[in-house]
Amino acid sequence: MNLNSFLLMRHELILIAVVLLYLASEIIGGGKNKRFSLNFAVVLFLAVTIIGFLPISTGTMFGGMYQTSPAIILMKNILNAGAFIVFLQVVSWLKKEENDNRIMEFFILIVSTLIGMNYMISAGDFLMFYLGLELATIPMAALAAYQVYNLKSAEAGIKLLLLAALSSGIMLFGISMLYGASESLYFTDLIRTMEMNSMTVLALVFIFSGLAFKISIVPFHFWTADVYEGAPMSVTSYMSVISKASAAFVLMSLLFTVFAQLKEIWTPILYITSVLTMTLGNLFAIRQRNIKRFMAFSSIAQAGFIFLGIISGTQMGMSTVIYFLAIYIFSNLAVFGVAGAIYNQTGKELIDDYAGLYKTNPALTLVMTFGLFSLAGIPPIAGFFGKFFLFTAAMESGFLWLTVIAVLNTIISLYYYLLIVKAMYITPNESPIAFFRSDFYMKMGLILATIGILVIGFIGGIHHYIYNLSFGIL
Template identity: 45%
Template sequence: MNYTILLHLRQELMLAALIFLLLFIKLGKERSNESILNFINIGLLVNLGAGFCCHETGELFNGMFNTNTIIVFEKNLLNLAALIISMQSYAWLKNNDNMIEFYLLTFTSLLGMFFMISSGNLLMFYLGLEMSTIPLAAAANFDLTKRKSSEAAMKLILSSAFSSGILLLGISFLYGTTGTLNFSIITAHINGNPLQLFAFILLVTGFAFKISAVPFHLWTADVYEGSPVAVTSFLSVISKAAVLFTLVNILYKVFTPLAHTWYLILVVLAAATILIGNLFALRQDNFKRFLAFSSIAQVGFILIGISSSSQAGTASLIYFVLIYIFSNLAAFGVVSVVSALTGKEKISDFKGFYKTNPMLSWVLTIALFSLAGVPPTAGFFGKLFLMMAGAAKGNYGIIIFAALNMVISFYYYLSVVKAIFMDENPHPIQKIAVPTVSKIAMYLCVIGIIATGLLSMVYDYIHSISFGL
């Protein structure tokens, strides 16, 4: 028997095993939600640990599936995010009858992402992408009693289907002009003829949809607002991160000959994404919509980093995603707990929040500072390194533009902090009893936000395993 398959696919296999186990648990005799939740969280923890055990390069299925140190690390990040989300949703899922379905859907999606990140072939890539998107649309509809939730699911599935269509058109053109779907062979056949360029643009458009880069972002806010908080955090962190990782893989390894073309595309996309994300975030009152637009702006910064096409570009992307996992999930964690226990999701509801919930207020504030990029939180380093990677190209226009946009973003992040600490409110949100599991997840995020930045070995490690053009 060939054990390399087991080794290379260990993260995927464990996740698949977990999915099947959950199916059996669902069919088997009734158990309390708490015990199942604990079991799932432990399973996720083991899966996370499995990622760290061994790293080696390899490929399976004729180059369809690749793995190497950096891919394993990327999957670990997604596992980590999944674990944190699962812990934070404890309060929400504890009393939910369909708790297992939630995990079935999100885990299937995660599995799809793993295959997508590892893909060495456009077919495998497309398979993974679809496997990751469709369950999420179902998960967005998870609040069965809410109209907004089904609206969100509808919008998500329609926009995904549309972007998949565009992506498929791009893939088929690419196949037509190169005669292959295999990444390593495609590179050799790319000569920049018009049809290939067109195919490439279609492909990038498909990606831009998934990472909600402007002007393909219109679905984001509605979907984020309508979905349950857990699904929103899954969408905004894990799903985005997976697509970004894949985007870098494909741009840096497959479309190498078109480097100058996609550099220009990325810079334009980045500028538009940062500006529009910021301007719309200014006016939001719903917390989830607010975080949706702020996450759009963050993607713009990530695109600046990616545009550098250097080792520092990949490193700063992965580093930023790690920080983004901690910061965004800390913010979503607080919103999730508050929303699960009081149903309040508006920023104006958070006025005077500090008086009643100092601990949650600090977690939220630190998360927002990290998203804004204020030291000593890790967000400062993350954003700075992205921009430094971008600046290495010598295009200072975009850096100046991004720097000024950082100031705009400070305004809306500080507005939330202002609401929490400074605004008077006769009826603030009452004291919230946070479940221990969620509390651990929040502390984990806060420690992550502080430590990831100040401890340079995190970045240095990521840099050492990264690749450039």
């Protein structure tokens, strides 16, 4: 190993440099010039996102503790792009007076969690995996509690932190069992030596539960609605897309590699949790009035759909999960972007407040409609193809009834997504939200999210490209 092989970690190294630059600009500038801080943060991160797409070699480092593959690089780039859109959408909120003097903190914390997620998804060892997971979680709690004088925000922070600590404690217990059973914690060793016995099954169940907390799978979903409602809007959108997508990706790659020998154990677990997650998420989403709580339950339901791809265990399944995650990130960001823009302007976050929005703000309504249609899976938009491929993957592996339940759930979800669309277009309202102009960054954020939804749906080569990078259970 020489110094050049550190370039394998280019994504992480650049993000670490970015955190240091943000910190330095805060120290030198003293946070006096708000406009400069915001522009600097966003433009620098744009550069990072673009550099991420440059070609990079793959391999392993630190004796196998760190590994990259084309699929992992692609996932990191998707996460970067999603985080960049969040950055664009957050600017108008950070400009408010209540956030003076702590603009850079927001960016530093977000990039720290991103570093953690990057290390987590390219971990080749459970120690590295655990460190990445914690680096992604602890700053997230600080972000949720960002509005110091707001009780709800502090509540969200403490709930997130305590439940995340509990879940990682459970996961660690599983990891210790795995260590006792198989002598090593390197993924490469574990793949070779893994065999079915009571210790490894226990380890699988514990590690699965720990990660299920992060993805908010149904028996472990209680924190989601409260944390999403209490945290600031931009943090909620970041949490619901980037954090969830990285955890889902990691769960999939763990099940496909380390726990491949235990497929007959994890298939029924995924089956039951997937059905429960889709159904309960949908049923609870129907009765929500607050847009953030609504999106919390919607994101729980979407997590259930992701399991359809994982359960298939094929190359098709893996590529579809990555594809679906990319679409999910852009669709959710479109919805959250509009909700955030309205919240910044008027402080309203109830679905009933959106009535008559079409008459006053047609552009925002259109973006929100695209996002909701994509989440619901209505044909010409990307979300449809994501769901279609997920169902195909599950069907190919013979999960007929699971697919039927998923299709039924899609119909239920169509109902509640359309409730918002109906409110915006049809429901009469005496005093709709007045017309307002968003700033440049917010516009760019919404446009990028919409382009993402449309491009991923209409360019057929993307799924094929991801397919070639993926792998199934050997």
